[in-house]
Amino acid sequence: MPAKLDALEYQPQNFRDLADTELGKEIWAYLKEYDNQIRMETATLLERAAVEPLAAGLIAEFGEDISDDRVKQMIGHMVRQVMFALGFEPERSALRITRPSLFTSGTTYRLVGSDPRTMKITREQREAWVKNTKNSAFNVWLNKQVRDENGDLLLERLYAVAKKYGIEKRYDKLNPGQQRMNIGVQLRKLVDPKEYEAKA
Template sequence: MTDVYIPGRFNSTYERENGEAIWSFMNESENIIRMETATYLARPAVEPLSPGLLERFGNPIAEDRIKQMLGHMTRQIMERLGYRLERNGVRITRDGNIFTSASRYTA
């Protein structure tokens, strides 16, 4: 696997919505640690990133297509780290989280 994001069906969203900066944020060491910790706790990897995403990118980051791209990015990162998809559509009920559901990974 590579550290370069392969946007596939999210190419137009990546180009239009500052995808390079979002990808860079997702790959910051602190955010990798957050995703791995969430995975260890059997939670969706993207769940703990919501506050930082909002702080860095503002409310537009909560648009559905961008959140879908974030999930796509998360999958590429987690697979690169050796994790595999365990379950899609895990509910996230924490107040203020931009995600309502996301994928959970396992080692």
């Protein structure tokens, strides 16, 4: 990760309740990863919303419950701060995202002092940007344990899995999707990858 983002701290403002959770901290760290900076910059060169190419990776990393509206709003707020740190400023807000995506709209950015319409991108860059990823082996493994046959999240199962790995903290004040993501963030650190990669 570029050194200039190592010490970048998120200023949560109205999102402090989520930002202070394990989930919020992990999302912030994820958005600052070098590969995701490249995705956001490439989207900017394509005159697309910076959040758009992050969708597949966010789902793979945190599960489909990342589609919670408030979590998505926090992600947009975080992305704005990352883009500022990278030297970009907002160009258009609430740009509609027409391709199927986690996000329905987002902000486009431009490099301060430059005209993005004059920038050239390669075919390889475009293909890398549109490439989709599948859900991670970890999320497949966890979902099989905490969702019923209809795909509905069962919180009693979620907390049973959490307890099995020594996680006692509860997140009852958050909605079910946010609870699942916070538990998932902690489980990812505790569960040996051999447990879920072999079953993927």
